[in-house]
Amino acid sequence: MEEKKFEKLVNDLKNLSKIETPDNFEFLLQNKINNFIEKEFPETRRNFNLIPIFAFTSIIVILFLIFQPSDEYVDPLQIEPQMREDLIVYDEDLSISAFSEIINDSFIESDTSPQNFKNNQESYTNKIIETENNVSNIKNITISKEELNFVKPLLSEEEIKKVQALKKKILSDMN
Amino acid sequence: MIEQDLNSLTDEDLIIIFQQNNNERAFEILVKRYKNPLINFVFRFLGDYESCVDVVQDTFIKVYRYKNVYSDIAKFSTWIYTIASNLAKTEYKRKKRIKLISISQKSDDERPIEIKDNQLRPDKSLENLFKEEQIQQALLKLKIIYREPVILRDIQGLSYEEIASILSIEVGTVKSRINRGRRKLQKLLKHIYKD
Secondary structure: OHHHHOHHHHHHHHOOOOOOOOOOHHHHHHHHHHHHHHHHOHHHHHHHHHHHHHHHHHHHHHHHHHOOOOOOOOOOOOOOOOOOHHHOOOOHHHHHHHHHHHHHHHHHHOOOOHHHHHHHHHHHHHHHHHHHHHHHHHHHOOOOHHHHHOOOOOOOHHHHHHHHHHHHHHHHHHO | OOHHHHHOOOHHHHHHHHHHHOOHHHHHHHHHHHHHHHHHHHHHHHOOHHHHHHHHHHHHHHHHHOHHHOOOOOOHHHHHHHHHHHHHHHHHHHHHHHHHHOOOOOOOOOOOOOOOHHHOOOOOOHHHHHHHHHHHHHHHHOOHHHHHHHHHHHHOOOOHHHHHHHHOOOHHHHHHHHHHHHHHHHHHOOOOOOO
């Protein structure tokens, strides 16, 4: 009923001229889409473009820091070890006791008869003075860098002679 | 995919291919299929050819931009008409605001209808052209809530269900609005439809 009432109008509406898009519609649309893409993602694109540049620059800087050319090149194997003064301890009591032992030994070995006692006493007194001098000498000894890495016995000339004599004796006994 | 295969696909298949593979050719086919129906709809709604071209282009840009928003639960035609309808309404409101602040304002009756020369068909008589102009003027005088369903139904030939989805209203409301719209149109064009 209602449809019939508006039949003519509906018919005319259906037959209205069909409007069409302009010929360059697609071209304009493509331009608009390209503009939109450029506006929408410029940051992202720029960032993506910069990633390889950043990576390359970082690698160059790191390599430069690692293999930095230097005129003051020092071979680490040739560097002398630094002296660690905190580890050099001089034990005075131990040195004195060591020398007193030597003195005692010489007492045992020496002649103890009353005739020679006075002479011996003098010689012992001399020895004590000599020993004290030795001790004071030892106290004044400074340890050089070369000696840091080795256990080097501190012997007087007399002691060295004794050691050598002992060595000769041992060698002759062995032969 | 081969050109011929793409052309034989439905709108829904094409938009899914465009979503998944970013296949520009699928988008181009959709543009080809919908550019004229949309321009017809928007032109009848706005009555201004230049504005309607812009609105339709913006509609396709939105489709391009928000292609992933489309879900295959709805028809593609419904989705694209909804976008075009919203953009057309925005443009209509914008133009109305501009018209309000315009100093040299003509009345609606004085405003000529803008139909491009190349759109005129030689087989149409002057009488028909005059009638078309009258109908277009009458359509523009209708309130939006009546104008839109009448155009979608009687000019675009969409179903009541499709119109209901596009306008987000009940089918019953669509029918009653179309009925009232036609009645108002007929009243405005009483010199043409005398009986």
